[in-house]
Amino acid sequence: MTIIDGKQLAKDIKAELAIKVSSIKAAGGKIPHLAAVLIGDNAASESYVRNKVRSCEQVGFNSTLIRQDESISEDALLEIVDDLNRDDDIDGFIVQLPLPKHINEQKITLAIEPKKDVDGFHPMNFGRMAQGLPSYLPATPYGILQMLERYNIETSGKHCVVIGRSNIVGTPMSILLSRKAKIGNCTVTLAHSRTKDLKAETLRADIIIAAIGRANFVTADMVKEGAVIIDVGINRVEDATKKRGYRLVGDVDFEGVLSKVSHITPVPGGVGPMTVCSLMMNTLKASKGEIF
Numbered sequence: 363m364t365i366i367d368g369k370q371l372a373k374d375i376k377a378e379l380a381i382k383v384s385s386i387k388a389a390g391g392k393i394p395h396l397a398a399v400l401i402g403d404n405a406a407s408e409s410y411v412r413n414k415v416r417s418c419e420q421v422g423f424n425s426t427l428i429r430q431d432e433s434i435s436e437d438a439l440l441e442i443v444d445d446l447n448r449d450d451d452i453d454g455f456i457v458q459l460p461l462p463k464h465i466n467e468q469k470i471t472l473a474i475e476p477k478k479d480v481d482g483f484h485p486m487n488f489g490r491m492a493q494g495l496p497s498y499l500p501a502t503p504y505g506i507l508q509m510l511e512r513y514n515i516e517t518s519g520k521h522c523v524v525i526g527r528s529n530i531v532g533t534p535m536s537i538l539l540s541r542k543a544k545i546g547n548c549t550v551t552l553a554h555s556r557t558k559d560l561k562a563e564t565l566r567a568d569i570i571i572a573a574i575g576r577a578n579f580v581t582a583d584m585v586k587e588g589a590v591i592i593d594v595g596i597n598r599v600e601d602a603t604k605k606r607g608y609r610l611v612g613d614v615d616f617e618g619v620l621s622k623v624s625h626i627t628p629v630p631g632g633v634g635p636m637t638v639c640s641l642m643m644n645t646l647k648a649s650k651g652e653i654f
């Protein structure tokens with residue numbers, strides 16, 4: 363049984379990125395520059411954006427953080443997006459989700475220039491991904507592909523069950539794993555809240571990607587002996603022994619399934635750090651114009 367160390371793997375990949383950035387700098391090339399737009403003061407979003415800014419520092423990118431009050435209008439945010447689209451020094455940018463309820467996320471995403479859409483959320487990038495054309499891959503699925511590759515986990519011909527059909531994780535993950543590619547060639551089942559007999563599906567899975575958003579949703583009775591489990595969940599559960607009063611757990615009953623699995627990702631320290639790392643990889647591609 364192997365616990366996949368996403369934190370260490372992200373560190374290794376960022377060290378490789380830092381070397382590439384050093385050579386770019388030595389050759390007088392363009393220093394990759396990522397901007398992040400953070401609206402409001404959601405604690406989780408603050409911490410995610412902090413992780414991204416810190417990762418930029420670690421790999422030698424420039425970063426710009428644009429903070430705006432919760433009350434910003436949709437038009438004002440669209441103007442910020444437009445400014446970033448036009449700013450020649452900014453290679454890529456993200457608008458941290460979720461946005462306040464009065465702002466239409468789809469409208470903001472559509473306003474981002476696809477060549478700067480390093481989150482890969484614009485329909486242009488999603489469509490290109492689905493057709494196997496060069497595109498920015500959404501960060502979480504991209505991070506998961508990196509994990510599978512670096513841990514030499516065979517995917518070809520395997521049965522993969524993805525649980526959860528969000529636009530940013532489950533749906534793109536199901537597409538990517540079914541593609542004809544080095545990490546791909548799976549037979550994929552995309553399960554969701556209307557799936558009739560989820561346990562029957564997961565018991566056939568060689569690889570389970572859990573992206574539901576509910577603590578301990580995947581239990582040992584649902585898992586085949588020797589399965590690979592990728593846990594995308596980040597859920598807060600009350601814990602009086604912690605200073606903050608809570609701890610983070612995934613969507614999988616980690617302790618319960620541990621003895622059955624061949625590989626599993628922990629929470630924290632699994633998929634999360636790889637997500638941030640993927641954003642750095644996309645930003646480097648953006649600065650080199652590798653995608654568009």
Ligand code: BQF
Pocket residue numbers: 409410411413414459460596629630631632633634635637638
């Ligand atoms: C870790 C995210 C849901 C909704 C919007 C490291 C991150 C998380 C966990 C992180 C996430 C989740 C991010 C760990 C970015 C991943 O050690 O386990 C890093 O910063 N993430 C986001 O930007 O938006 C989200 C999850």
